[in-house]
Amino acid sequence: MKRRTAEPYKIKSVEPVAMLSYEERKQSLQQAGYNTFLIDSKDVYIDLLTDSGTTAMSDAQWGALMTGDEAYAGSKSWRKLEEAVRDVYGFQYVLPTHQGRGAENILSQLKIKKGDVVPGNMYFTTTRAHQELNGATFVDIIIDEAHDPTIEHPFKGNVDLIKLQKVIDEVGAENIPYVCLAVTVNLAGGQPVSMQNMKLVYDLCKIHDIDVMLDATRCVENAYFIKEREAGYANRSIAAILKEMMSYADGCTMSGKKDCLVNIGGFLAMNDEELYIRSRELVVVYEGMPSYGGMAGRDMEAMAIGIRESIDDHYIEHRIGQVRHLGEQLIDAGIPVVKPIGGHAVFLDARAFLPHLRQEEFPAQALAAALYLDSGVRSMERGIVSAGRNKTTGQHNTPNLELVRLTIPRRVYTNNHMDVVVDSIVDLYKKRASICGLKMDYEPPTLRFFNARFSPLSENGELMSETNRTS
Numbered sequence: 001m002k003r004r005t006a007e008p009y010k011i012k013s014v015e016p017v018a019m020l021s022y023e024e025r026k027q028s029l030q031q032a033g034y035n036t037f038l039i040d041s042k043d044v045y046i047d048l049l050t051d052s053g054t055t056a057m058s059d060a061q062w063g064a065l066m067t068g069d070e071a072y073a074g075s076k077s078w079r080k081l082e083e084a085v086r087d088v089y090g091f092q093y094v095l096p097t098h099q100g101r102g103a104e105n106i107l108s109q110l111k112i113k114k115g116d117v118v119p120g121n122m123y124f125t126t127t128r129a130h131q132e133l134n135g136a137t138f139v140d141i142i143i144d145e146a147h148d149p150t151i152e153h154p155f156k157g158n159v160d161l162i163k164l165q166k167v168i169d170e171v172g173a174e175n176i177p178y179v180c181l182a183v184t185v186n187l188a189g190g191q192p193v194s195m196q197n198m199k200l201v202y203d204l205c206k207i208h209d210i211d212v213m214l215d216a217t218r219c220v221e222n223a224y225f226i227k228e229r230e231a232g233y234a235n236r237s238i239a240a241i242l243k244e245m246m247s248y249a250d251g252c253t254m255s256g257k258k259d260c261l262v263n264i265g266g267f268l269a270m271n272d273e274e275l276y277i278r279s280r281e282l283v284v285v286y287e288g289m290p291s292y293g294g295m296a297g298r299d300m301e302a303m304a305i306g307i308r309e310s311i312d313d314h315y316i317e318h319r320i321g322q323v324r325h326l327g328e329q330l331i332d333a334g335i336p337v338v339k340p341i342g343g344h345a346v347f348l349d350a351r352a353f354l355p356h357l358r359q360e361e362f363p364a365q366a367l368a369a370a371l372y373l374d375s376g377v378r379s380m381e382r383g384i385v386s387a388g389r390n391k392t393t394g395q396h397n398t399p400n401l402e403l404v405r406l407t408i409p410r411r412v413y414t415n416n417h418m419d420v421v422v423d424s425i426v427d428l429y430k431k432r433a434s435i436c437g438l439k440m441d442y443e444p445p446t447l448r449f450f451n452a453r454f455s456p457l458s459e460n461g462e463l464m465s466e467t468n469r470t471s
């Protein structure tokens, strides 16, 4: 018998969750325009919308809040954060930002000139938005396997080096301000990049004098996959693997709201002193003094501790294990999900789940709405709505992946919560034929998924048949 493991923490404080009736959920969903982003959290039972900023902090972090140094300049808390980043990630220069996109803004403004091309292993919404706002075009250089949710590949986030070489040949290294390498790849399903691939990308970029900037948001999760799957790493610590990963990059943007185990914060880190000095100027313009960058002293205290807690081998093993606990039960029940199960989320394949819907009927949006209606579990769309429209043609971008993301907050839910989610999805799969598509009633011009509103395309205005509705 395989011995079971449990959460490597015990609960010191609890937060009751809402348990609404079907009728109440239905009303809440209608009010939210069938967009799970617009549902009030007071109406949500298990919130798998995002792992961003939803972390439960440790008692050490809560305790440290009280010791935060709120000095405007030269805060002790900033020094602790700077030291933690240097120690754990190994970059020389660090600048705090209010969250990850603050770092993306500064990096994009400084490195990109109009007409540039930024190659990356699949886009991320805010990252690409900042690149485009500064006049660059994003080019996807991820391996083809990443676009097929059924293919098993241990490192589905890898860069296709032939694609990268081709971009360099076509546009010229001087028009590539940097390669943006995400570890792990959020939109591919939390899929990791191998150490070998990181090294090869770095070597190729150095030949052409191109910088590699990591989107390090989930780098600890990536490190765990390397330990588990890549030859030669099984006996190395997560801390050591992480350090090696960072050595194949010139810097990183970081959203502290994920792997740094805090609710707010971020940073920009690099080894190039000149870039650091220029970045510091922009931090003052957009974020705040370079010794707080939009964070309170107490937030920096908490992040400094979170960064160190995140590389605990037991923590990260349970973290990835819990995501897998959800994903593998769904696979066993025959539910179409992206394989292999990634680091922070399980992704339902909405095309395969709802094959009767065309992509223009927003199958993933409809499935996320139906899941909420069925059980109060909140997920989010990652498909045609998130992909937005083509800049030049104005048409919908039509990504191959039409997914519903079930994102697991760190240290918040137990494996029992995961089991409840499994039961709801399995039930929903049985009644999937009765789920209808949606039409978009309101479409914001940028990052439309946050605020778009929808309504069901059925004749009676119902999202799904109510013959076997839940309580």
Ligand SMILES: *Cc1c(COP(=O)(O)O)cnc(C)c1O
Binding pocket: 052, 099, 100, 101, 102, 124, 126, 127, 182, 186, 215, 217, 254, 255, 256, 257, 258, 265, 266
């Ligand atoms: C969350 C996230 C960001 C942006 O960070 P924020 O802290 O939300 O601004 C960038 N890249 C990836 C991969 C992310 O998941």
